[in-house]
Amino acid sequence: MKTPQNKPETRKTPNKPHSEALGDRFWEKKPLAEMNEAEWEALCDGCGACCLIQLEDEDTGERVFTKVACTLLDIGTCKCKDYENRFEKVPGCSKVTLDLLKTADWLPPTCAYRRLYDGKPLYWWHPLISGDPATVKEAGVSIKGWARSEDNVHPDEIEEKYLAPNLFKRFEG
Numbered sequence: 001m002k003t004p005q006n007k008p009e010t011r012k013t014p015n016k017p018h019s020e021a022l023g024d025r026f027w028e029k030k031p032l033a034e035m036n037e038a039e040w041e042a043l044c045d046g047c048g049a050c051c052l053i054q055l056e057d058e059d060t061g062e063r064v065f066t067k068v069a070c071t072l073l074d075i076g077t078c079k080c081k082d083y084e085n086r087f088e089k090v091p092g093c094s095k096v097t098l099d100l101l102k103t104a105d106w107l108p109p110t111c112a113y114r115r116l117y118d119g120k121p122l123y124w125w126h127p128l129i130s131g132d133p134a135t136v137k138e139a140g141v142s143i144k145g146w147a148r149s150e151d152n153v154h155p156d157e158i159e160e161k162y163l164a165p166n167l168f169k170r171f172e173g
């Protein structure tokens, strides 16, 4: 049986203009451990996927994404509505850190933090590459617009109606 798990957070700084303060293609030159705060923040593509509720099989530990997002996520912008107080308001929200990446199997395979941690390059649609936050949506990675807030979904209906096991299948492997 699967039980709702209010999944983790992200560094919600998407769509923030990145600029000269960031070194040229810094993510290819610096390991994560050496990045400064601005660089670390800029890695978040703002997809919002880590703010989706995931269900975990109690027996196998297998996780599956749902189409239901955290109560604090603004579905239209993919930004946290109370970033400053998110940890107090959503106990399951956790900050993406280098330590957390060691065990963050709940992050989608598209997540820039996870990819760099695994030694993989960023995708073409990452705003740092494309220069345009809109490419995250164009690539079908952003949850903007189609996810539903948990405020509007009864918990009992999540497993029945809102599972999205194939959400990131094409990016796996």
Ligand code: SF4
Binding pocket: 009, 010, 011, 043, 044, 045, 046, 047, 048, 049, 050, 051, 096, 107, 108, 110, 111, 112, 113
């Ligand atoms: S999944 Fe990764 S890239 Fe996407 S919003 Fe979360 S932290 Fe940012």
Ligand code: SF4
Binding pocket: 007, 008, 009, 010, 012, 050, 051, 070, 071, 072, 073, 074, 079, 080, 081, 082, 083, 086, 087, 090, 093, 094
């Ligand atoms: S509290 Fe904010 S950052 Fe954390 S999971 Fe919810 S929407 Fe995402």
